[in-house]
Amino acid sequence: MYCIEAKSLSKSYGNVTAVDSIDLSVESGKIFGFLGPNGAGKTTTIKLLTTLIPTSSGTINILGIDASRDPLGVRKKIGVVLQQPSYEPNLTVEKSLEKYGMMWDVDQKTRRKRVEELLSAFDLKDIRKKKNDDISIGQRRRVQVAREFMHDMDLLFLDEPTVGLDPSARRGLLDYIKGKVRDGLTIFFTTHILEEAEYLCDEIAIINHGKIIAIDTPEELKNKFGREKTIKIHIGNVENLSSILQGVGSYEISRDEGTVITIHSADSEQVLVKILQVLNSNNIPVDDLSVVPTSLEEIFLTVVKNSDTNSGVKT
Numbered sequence: 001m002y003c004i005e006a007k008s009l010s011k012s013y014g015n016v017t018a019v020d021s022i023d024l025s026v027e028s029g030k031i032f033g034f035l036g037p038n039g040a041g042k043t044t045t046i047k048l049l050t051t052l053i054p055t056s057s058g059t060i061n062i063l064g065i066d067a068s069r070d071p072l073g074v075r076k077k078i079g080v081v082l083q084q085p086s087y088e089p090n091l092t093v094e095k096s097l098e099k100y101g102m103m104w105d106v107d108q109k110t111r112r113k114r115v116e117e118l119l120s121a122f123d124l125k126d127i128r129k130k131k132n133d134d135i136s137i138g139q140r141r142r143v144q145v146a147r148e149f150m151h152d153m154d155l156l157f158l159d160e161p162t163v164g165l166d167p168s169a170r171r172g173l174l175d176y177i178k179g180k181v182r183d184g185l186t187i188f189f190t191t192h193i194l195e196e197a198e199y200l201c202d203e204i205a206i207i208n209h210g211k212i213i214a215i216d217t218p219e220e221l222k223n224k225f226g227r228e229k230t231i232k233i234h235i236g237n238v239e240n241l242s243s244i245l246q247g248v249g250s251y252e253i254s255r256d257e258g259t260v261i262t263i264h265s266a267d268s269e270q271v272l273v274k275i276l277q278v279l280n281s282n283n284i285p286v287d288d289l290s291v292v293p294t295s296l297e298e299i300f301l302t303v304v305k306n307s308d309t310n311s312g313v314k315t
């Protein structure tokens with residue numbers, strides 16, 4: 001079953017097309033990652049899917065509910081943490097959680113239990129009595145994300161939830177999210193941190209200039225766009241290396257402690273074999289050899305750059 005189904009979804013602000021006829025389907029129980037450069041249309045998409053702003057055209061179905069017919073019905077079943085900070089300056093951390101639970105009509109006993117659970121899961125126990133005004137920006141973000149878990153929901157939208165979080169808080173949040181997904185929650189999540197997307201997401205969509213330019217599992221994205229491998233061969237200092245290696249294909253040489261030959265192309269393996277043959281026949285020993293797998297970050301940059309070139313946008 002799909003939790004989110006959007007067809008030909010568009011949103012324009014004046015003459016800016018922020019979201020340009022996108023199709024999305026997100027299966028329930030999955031973590032869907034939404035990536036893209038600044039201004040690509042991620043936040044606008046989240047606001048459309050959560051019924052916070054009206055669409056210009058297209059249809060949205062959330063958890064089986066037609067969003068244009070019953071926006072309130074949608075809102076009751078989802079959670080959303082927006083990119084924009086939101087907090088009540090004069091409330092303490094624990095009161096913020098408590099009040100959020102009350103807003104959602106969570107009964108007192110459940111509220112108490114959840115407040116304790118979240119204070120501990122988000123490492124907020126030590127500052128539970130402090131006012132939001134008197135805590136750090138990262139701590140405030142943790143409160144903002146934590147309070148969303150006060151209520152029951154089937155689907156949660158998170159717009160860059162980890163911005164401003166230190167590495168351990170970030171990992172804590174990602175693991176907390178993973179646990180919730182195991183219990184049946186579906187997550188729609190945006191981030192700029194690609195390791196995060198790789199760690200968390202079952203499926204990833206990349207959006208640029210309002211259009212989805214790639215959508216797949218992290219593994220398939222790597223298969224499709226990550227054919228280029230980087231291979232590094234470490235050898236000692238050799239004179240005339242470039243003349244020795246003439247005709248083996250494309251590579252780069254850098255000298256630091258010793259010499260590193262870097263091969264980066266779609267036919268890296270073939271070039272590697274040739275170089276090793278030449279080194280061997282010239283009695284040049286190889287000190288070290290490493291293959292660097294393509295990262296999601298490289299794929300992201302390639303895909304976004306290609307789509308800019310194809311759409312005639314200057315970069």
Ligand SMILES: Nc1ncnc2c1ncn2[C@@H]1O[C@H](COP(=O)(O)OP(=O)(O)OP(=O)(O)O)[C@@H](O)[C@H]1O
Pocket residue numbers: 013016017018036037038039040041042043044045083
């Ligand atoms: N309220 C608005 N009025 C006019 N234009 C807007 C408005 N909100 C967003 N835009 C424009 O729509 C486009 C998409 O913005 P959006 O906030 O969705 O991008 P984003 O992918 O979330 O970027 P970021 O990574 O910086 O958060 C941008 O060109 C932005 O300037």
Ligand SMILES: [Mg+2]
Pocket residue numbers: 042043044083159
């Ligand atoms: Mg945004």
